[in-house]
Structures are given as C-alpha cells and as structure tokens.
Amino acid sequence: MKEISELTFPDDLRYTKDHEWAKQDGDTIKIGISAYAQDQLGDIVFVELPAVGDTFDKGGEFGTVESVKAVSELYMPMGGEIAAINEALEDTPESVNNAPYTDGWMIEIKPGDPDEYNALMDKAAYLDMLKGQES
Template identity: 65%
Template sequence: MKEIDALNLPEDVRYAEDHEWLRPSEDAARIGISDYAQDQLGDIVYVELPAVGRRLTKGEEFGTVESVKAVSSLYMPVGGEVTAVNEQLAEAPELVNTDPYGQGWMIEVKVTDVAEVAALMDRAAYLKALGG
C-alpha cells in the first residue's frame, strides 16, 4: 500500500469523496477512480460499466469494480448522461491499476450541471481529505 505522499494525484482532475476523479470538459468529462482508490482495492479483475445513453444523477451508482478482495460500487461524482465507456477495460481491467488517470478511465459524461463540477475537490482538498 502506498504512503499518502507517494500517491499520484494530478492537478488537472477534480476528486469526489468516494475517490472517483473527473476531468472537466465542455461535453465529454471523463471519470475514473483515483490512485488512492486503485491502490486500496488492489489488483482489479473486473469493471462493470453502464450502457451509453444512461442518465445518472450525482451520487448514483454507475458501475462496480471488482478486485480479488471485494466488489465495490462506483458513484457518479456529478450528474450527467453517459456518452462513452472505456471498452478496453473489459479485456484489460488492470489498466485501472497501472494508469488510473489515462488508459484506465471508465466513463465519459455530458455534465448536467457544471456547478456540481465546481463543488468537487481539487488536489489540495483531496489530499487533505486523505489525511495527507
């Protein structure tokens, strides 16, 4: 398990309390889970994602992520419509471990209310929430 100061927490994404990240964008904001989350879960073996076109509200479950230890729910950091899902994760779930903010992205959404994006944590606030 990584020490807090060894975590990779990029500045260009915003973070939710449930450890999802969102990279703000006009019409296709990508969502995944943070380095902290993937590190805590351990080796990820399966990722279940929603159908494209689904509308979900902030806090609603958009999928599950399964590691050797447990199955965990994934929650929407903001409300929006799912415009794309990362099909690669079906064959290579380990991308969430190896590249959580890049190839390990999970879904792309068209955000309903940009104010919800602003309400998410930046790097400093998330780091503080993790106790760093």
Template identity: 50%
Template sequence: MSFDIPDDRRYLESHEWALEDDGTVRVGISDFAQDELGDVVFVELPDTGDELSRDEEFGVIESIKAVSDLYAPVSGEVTAVNESLFDTPELVNEDPFGEGWMLELEADDTAELDELLSADEYEDQIA
C-alpha cells in the same frame, strides 16, 4: 506513501475523479483507490446513453480484496465507456488517470464540479 493526485481534476470523497473538457466529463478512480483495492479483476460500467444523476451508483469495481460501488461526480448522459476495461481491467491499476478511465458523461451542469474536492482537499482527506 505518496499518491499521484493531478490538480487538473476534481475528486469525490468516494475516490472517483472527474476531468472536464468542454462539457464532457471523463471519470475514473484515483491512484489511492486503485492502491487500496489491489489488483482489479472486473469492472462493470453503464451503457452508452444511460442518464446518471450526481452521486448515483454507475457501476462496480471488483479486486482480489473487495467489491466497491462507483459513483457519478455529475449528472448527465453517458457518451462513452472504456470498453478496454472489460478485457483488461488491470489498466485501472496501471494507469488510473489515463488508460484506466471508466466513462465519459455529457454534463447537464458543469457547475456541479465546483462542489467536488480539489486536489489539495482530496489529498487532505486521504492523508
């Protein structure tokens, strides 16, 4: 099976993705992760203004199959959460790299992204 793995992002081994744009890092879960979870029924996210540390648990995603923790790819302040997911969690399944994003962080140090997996490395991990 082939999964969408955009090469403009970095990935965590725990299947979150990070897309940096001018110091703001948008975070979601990968196509592989949403496929493994099955139908997403609930997403718990932090509050805007919360401070997160890299690799810190920031929320929970629940599907018909499992409940999984979500982890921050970088340290920083939460500047936005995707409130659409509270009413429409299935957006994570339908568009994990677009409308299904989870949060945005103002990164303390974008160099932390360099320590995450590239698209190719992530593809090797899930193969």
C-alpha cells in the same frame, strides 16, 4: 499498500469523497477512480460499466469494480448522461491499477449541470481528506 506520498494525484482533476476523479474536457467530463482508490482495492479483475445513453443523478451508482478482495460500487461525481465508456477495460481491467488517470478512465458523461464540477474537491482538498483518514 503505498503511502499517500508515493501516489500521484494530477493537479488538473477534481475528486470526490468516494475517490472518483473527474476531468473536464470541453463539454464532457471523463471519470475514473483515484490512485488511492486503486491502491486500496488491490489488483482489479473486473470493471462493470453502464450503457451509453444511461443517465444518473449525482451520487448515483454507475457501475462496480471488482478486485481480488472485494466488489466496490462506483458513484457519479456529477449527474449526467453516459456519452462513452472505456470498453478496453473489459479485456484489460489492470489499466485501472497501472494508469488510473489515463488508460484506466471509466466513463465520459454529458453533465446535466456543469456547475457541479466546481463543487468537487481539488487536489489540495482531496489530499487533506486522505491525510485525515490516515490518522
């Protein structure tokens, strides 16, 4: 596992305490897991995603990610309807390890309440939380 200083956390994303990231893109929000989450999980071998059209509340479980060590749940950073899923992850789950913020994105949602985005942590707040966990 890497030191937090060795991991990348883009400035233009928002983060959750469960280590998902969210990125506003016009009317929709893209969601994935952070570099810290993929590093903790280790090599990811399977990602289970919902169907387009499913709706979830904020904090709802939208899927699971399976690494060689364990299966972990994925939680919605905000409530909304699934507008798209990253189908490429079915054949190349390693994208979540190699490129967690780009090719490794998981779902795109139409948020129920767009204001929930601003309530998420920014990079500084997320890094503070991670450093708190380490000590």
